[in-house]
Amino acid sequence: MTDNVTRTRSDIEAEVRGLLERIAPGVDLQSVPRAADLRGELDLDSMDFLSFVVGLDERLGVEIPEEDYPEMTTLDGAVDYLLSRLSPGH
Amino acid sequence: MSSTPFRMPTLGADMESGTLLEWLVQPGDEVHRGQVVAVIDTAKSAIDIESWDDGVVERLLVQPGTTVAVGTPLALLTTTKAPEATASGTDEPAPPAARAATVPRARSAPPASPVVRRLADRLGVDLASVAGTGKDGRVTHADVEAAAQRTSARAGGTRRASPLARRRAAERGVDLASVRGTGPSGAVLAADIERAPSADRPGGEPPPRPGGLGPEDRAAAMRAAIGALMSRSKQEIPHYYLAHTVDVTSALARLQSHNAGLPVAARVLPAALFLRATALAARRVPEVNGFFVDGSFHPSAAVHLGVAVNLRGGGLVTPALHDADDLGLDDLMAALRDLVARARAGHLRRTEMSDGTLTVTNLGERGVELVHGVIVPPQVGLVGFGSVVRRPWAVDDMLTVRSVVTVTFSGDHRAGDGHLGARFLSALDELMQRPEEL
Numbered sequence: 081m082t083d084n085v086t087r088t089r090s091d092i093e094a095e096v097r098g099l100l101e102r103i104a105p106g107v108d109l110q111s112v113p114r115a116a117d118l119r120g121e122l123d124l125d126s127m128d129f130l131s132f133v134v135g136l137d138e139r140l141g142v143e144i145p146e147e148d149y150p151e152m153t154t155l156d157g158a159v160d161y162l163l164s165r166l167s168p169g170h
Numbered sequence: 171m172s173s174t175p176f177r178m179p180t181l182g183a184d185m186e187s188g189t190l191l192e193w194l195v196q197p198g199d200e201v202h203r204g205q206v207v208a209v210i211d212t213a214k215s216a217i218d219i220e221s222w223d224d225g226v227v228e229r230l231l232v233q234p235g236t237t238v239a240v241g242t243p244l245a246l247l248t249t250t251k252a253p254e255a256t257a258s259g260t261d262e263p264a265p266p267a268a269r270a271a272t273v274p275r276a277r278s279a280p281p282a283s284p285v286v287r288r289l290a291d292r293l294g295v296d297l298a299s300v301a302g303t304g305k306d307g308r309v310t311h312a313d314v315e316a317a318a319q320r321t322s323a324r325a326g327g328t329r330r331a332s333p334l335a336r337r338r339a340a341e342r343g344v345d346l347a348s349v350r351g352t353g354p355s356g357a358v359l360a361a362d363i364e365r366a367p368s369a370d371r372p373g374g375e376p377p378p379r380p381g382g383l384g385p386e387d388r389a390a391a392m393r394a395a396i397g398a399l400m401s402r403s404k405q406e407i408p409h410y411y412l413a414h415t416v417d418v419t420s421a422l423a424r425l426q427s428h429n430a431g432l433p434v435a436a437r438v439l440p441a442a443l444f445l446r447a448t449a450l451a452a453r454r455v456p457e458v459n460g461f462f463v464d465g466s467f468h469p470s471a472a473v474h475l476g477v478a479v480n481l482r483g484g485g486l487v488t489p490a491l492h493d494a495d496d497l498g499l500d501d502l503m504a505a506l507r508d509l510v511a512r513a514r515a516g517h518l519r520r521t522e523m524s525d526g527t528l529t530v531t532n533l534g535e536r537g538v539e540l541v542h543g544v545i546v547p548p549q550v551g552l553v554g555f556g557s558v559v560r561r562p563w564a565v566d567d568m569l570t571v572r573s574v575v576t577v578t579f580s581g582d583h584r585a586g587d588g589h590l591g592a593r594f595l596s597a598l599d600e601l602m603q604r605p606e607e608l
Contacts, residue, residue, distance in 0.1 A: 106483065123482070125535040126439045127510050137434045146429055146437065 092140070092162045096155065099135040103128050114156045142166065174223055175231075175243035181212055181523035184399035188212050189237040190244060194291075199227045201247065205287050206519075208244065213388075213395035215487065215516040217523060225249035290314045385483070392485040403547050407462075408583040411542050414595040418558060419572045421447075421605040428499070441532050442503040444555050444575075446608050449473045449494035449502075451598040452528050457586055458551040458579075458594045459528045467550060467585040476526025476546060477506065479513040488546055489518045490526040499608060534558060534575060543580045550582035551591070553598075 097109055104122040112121045119129060133152070137143050142165045144152065151161045178188050189211040201207055206218040207227075225247035232244045290297050290309075300309050300317045421443060429437040452459040452473045460469040473495040476488040489509055491497075497505060512518055528549060533541040534557030541554035556576040563572035577598060581591040601608060 104482065125480075126441055127507065130434075130437065130439060130507075134435045143434055146426060 086168075087140070087163075087166050089159060089163055092166070093155075093159050095139050096136070096158055096162070099132060099139065103131050103135070112155065115154050117153050118155060118158075119153060136162065140166065172249055173228060174225065174247045174249045176207070176221060176223075176245040176247055178210070178238050178240050178242045178244055179219055179520045179524070180240045181217055181520055182399075184395050184402075185212055185240060185523075187237050187239045188217075190232050190234050191216060192234055193230055193245075195227050195245075197227050197229055201225060201227060202287065206291060212523075213391035215388075215392075215481075215513075215518060217516075217518050217520055219520040221247070223247055223249045290317075389484050392481075396486060399547065400544050403544050406547065407545050407550075409545060410581050410583050410588050410591065411578065412581070412588060412591045412595060413540060413576055413578045414592075414599060415574050415576045416599045416602050417563060417572050418575050418602055421602050421608065422558065422573055424605040424608075436500065436503075438499055438503040439506075440558065441535070441555075442499060442506050443605075443608060444532065445475055445477065445491065445494060445506065445530060446497075446499055446502050447598050447601045448528070448530050448553050449475055449497075450601050450608070451594055453495045454597045455590070455594040457590050458581065460550065460585075461527070461548040462550050462582055462585050463548050467582075470527040472527065474525045474527045476529030476549070477509060478529060478531035479510050481514060487513050487518065487523075488526060488529050489513050489522040490524075492522070492525065528553065530555070540576045541578055543578065545580055545582055550585035551594070552580040554578040554580070 100109060100118070100122060101107070104124065107122050109122075112118070118124060122128075124132070129149070133144050133149070140162060142162055144161075144165075148161065152158045178190075181188070190208060191211050192209040193207070194209065195201055195207045201221045202224050203222060204220050207221045208219050209216055210219055211217075228246040228248045230245045232238055232242070238244070287297065290300070297309055297314075300313050418440075422440060425438060425440060425443055432438075452475075456469045457467070459473055460467060462468075472493055474490040474492050475494040476490050478486060478488050480486050489512075491502070491505055491509055494502060494505075509518075509522070526546065526549065528551050529543075529546045530553045531541055531543050532555045534555050537557050539556040539559060541556060543552035543554040545552045554577065556578075558573050558575045560571055561574050562569055563574060564570075565572070577595060579591040579595050581588070
C-alpha cells in the first residue's frame, strides 16, 4: 500500500458534503435527512449526479461503476459505499 | 477598409433589449470573427457575445451598464475586408458630429485560431505576450497552455481563473493576483473571489453589478420573459400533440456496455442518447426542423437542438447544441456537459441562445412519464422525453418486462399535420431499435 492514509467515516462524509455543496450551491445540506434521496432533496438531475460521481473519483480515487449508482443515492448510502470501497482488503 | 457597426444581437424571439455589462476589448484591439468581445445581460442570463467580423475596434459607442434595444450599434469596427455588398449603405449609422479620431492600435495580437483564442481567454493568457510557434508565427494550443503554466508558476502574475471568477473579480474590484486559488493548478474559482476582501468595500457586500440584475430581479425578469414567450407561443401557434411509447431496453443495454469501458468522466448519459436519436430523426424528417416566419415554414439544413436546461433557483433556458446530427455519441455527450455547465454558470454564447431549430425537453429527469411541451417560437416542434420506466410489454406474443420511455411531439399545425409528427416519432423509434447505429 502506498496510500497509508486511512480515511475515516467523517473524512469521507466531509468530502461528500463538500462536493454536493459545490454541485448544488445554496442548498442547506444540514436539513437533508441522511436517508433521503439526494436527487430529490437537492434537485439533482442526471448531469449533476454524473458530476458527483466524477468528483468522487477525483477527490477519493474511487471509480464507481454504473451498476453501483443506486447505492449512492442517499448521504448515508454514499458514505457507507465509499467507506467499504476505501477499506483495506477491498 | 470600412466601418462596420457591431450591434446588440437578439438572443431569442423574446429579447427586445439587453444591458452591456462588460467590454472585453478596447479601441485599437484587433478582433476576429467568433472572438468573444463583450458580455451582455438579458432577462435570462449574462451572455458572452462574439464579433461577426475580423477587424480593429474603432470606437465603443455604449458604456457598460447601459440598456439598449436589439439592433443598436454597440461599437464600430474597422473591418479589414469589404463588408457584404448591400443594396445601399443606409444601414450604417451616421457618425456623431463630435467623432473621436480613430485610436491607433494599442497592441496587435499575433494570429491565432478562434479555438486558441478561446483557450487563451479561459486560461487568462494575453495572446499578445505569447510567441507563436505555429505556421507563420501562429499561436498554437500548446503555446497557450505553456504560457498559462508559466504565468501560474510566477507569483503575482496573471492568474489562472475561471471566466466566472474573472467576472466576479471585476464586479467586486478584486485583484486576481491577490487571491489564493483553490481550483486545479491553483486556478482562482468564483468562490475564492467571494471570500476575498473587495478593493473598494473591504469585507463588505459585493456591490450591485452596474446596470445588471440582482438574483431576485433576475428570477422575476426570467419568469416574465418565459411567460411572454410562452404566451406568444400559445396565442400564435396552433399546437397538436402526439405521444409514442418507445422500447429503449436494447438501446440502454448498449449504452451500459459502452460506458463500462470508459472512465467515469467520459460516460454517456441516456439524455445524450435521446438527443442523438432526435437529431438523426430530425434529419430524416426535415419538415419538423426549422422556423415558421413570415407566414411560411423554412426548413433548416442544420440540426441545432435546443436543450431545455432548468436552472437552480428557478427558470429555464434552451440553448442550442450546434450541429447535433453531426456529433457522434461521445462528442455529443461532451458538448452537452459543456452546454449545461455553461448554461448554469451564465456563460452561454449569443448563437446558442438564438440558433435552436428544434427543442428537446427531458422532464423524465424529474420522474414524470409524459410531457406536453410548448413550442419555442419560431420553431415548429418540441420533443419531450418522459422518464424511463420498467413496464410489462408484449414481445412476439410473450409478456415480458422492458424499459420504455414515452416520447411526445408538439407540432405547429401551420407547418404540418399530425401525420408529420407521427412520421417523426416513428423514425425516432426505429433509430432507437438500432442502437448500434446511434
